[in-house]
Amino acid sequence: MISLSPVRTIGVVASSALLLAGGAWAVRAVWDLRLAGAGVPAGGVPDQGGGRHRPLTSLENGYHLVSSAGAVLTVLCAVVFLMWLGRVRDNAWLLSGQAPRYSGIWVFLGWVIPLGNLWIPRGIVADVFRDSAPERRLPWVVNVWWGFWLLGLVSGVGLLSSDTTDELIARAYEDVWPLVLSDLALVAAAVAGAFAIRAVTRVQAEREGEGIVRV
Template sequence: MPCALCGDIIPDEVARCPACGAWARRRDFRAVGVAVFMLLGFNAFIALGSGISLLRLSVPLHAATHDTFDPAATSRSLLPYTEVFVICGLLAGLTGLLYLAWLWRAYRQSPGPHRYHRSWVVLGWLCPVVNLWLPPRLVYDVWVNSGRYRTAERQAAGAVVAAWWGCLLTGLAAARLFAGAHADSLAEARYDVHLGVAAAAFLALAAAFCMVTVFQVTRLQVLRDA
């Protein structure tokens, strides 16, 4: 395996790089964490840009009247944003695969004790109903077990994880409603635009809060191994 720091080949039976002395596992885990962090930032950037663009579209709708409103033109203007949310979903899916690989390793490396078996790191996202409440518990479990936290710090970590999960579920629900909405009247068009802005904002916030969890867990585990 090549060293993530200097590029030299590290034999499988050796824990340190023979050239620079870096811990192979620690460097590799940090590289995965950085990759997930950057992809989450890209997700947040796309969602934020979509929300700002939708806000600009809402300006002429607020100035329009029932006589000047054109349903066909408004529907054509909103259609690309539905496709943008689909692209955001595909990108989030790719990010989620790498995130699962990172979370699996972070869960294995955290000292514990853990409330759930490691298999739930994957199954918790796939099982219906369970995937509505178990993933944030797993992330919180990994976070607080990766370092030494006081009660107030544990509560702060729990608040960040809860904010991430709440924004994610709200953003997904709003994006789903936006995709199935219609702009047959002026009131419906204004509602659709506001719904799209809310979906973009919540998805951007969810990506930002998730970036915090990835950064903190990766930092704590890399420093502990060092």
């Protein structure tokens, strides 16, 4: 007889981490708007080309701090989320008795493989729910989470942006709305993702006391 791994605590931690990361992106959106409202300083943008950078204003320094804090929270969130995903995936395997469609390595690689990262992570979460509760429909919030995640991912100004912080500051001065919309998409993805985690965690937590017999 095999018992499921407990998921309640890791589910709470993972959903809370997502909300914290979403809060960080919300603060960055506010800072984008503050920069746009302040306008380009008399000295021009921070990165003036040719390796020359002027001293930052207090508002620009604040943006650097906000961006750094957001990056740290995003990394911590990713670590906790992957820990949760690996655990619920293993539980779903026990519950269904069938090997998952994606092997364990895809819990990690699915997020970074080009093109594959557009559907594999969502597929893993959906498979976990269906294997855990085959009689229930996939919660709509899973698709909402993934839709907003993709919007923030492929917008060109979100998580895949290669711009430096000073370049993002310049973009906020020049055309702030793509930055704000990308930030808000990631905020929405974080909130929806927290609810998706709770939905998956709930169906497995309901079955934690069950003994799984494998012949």
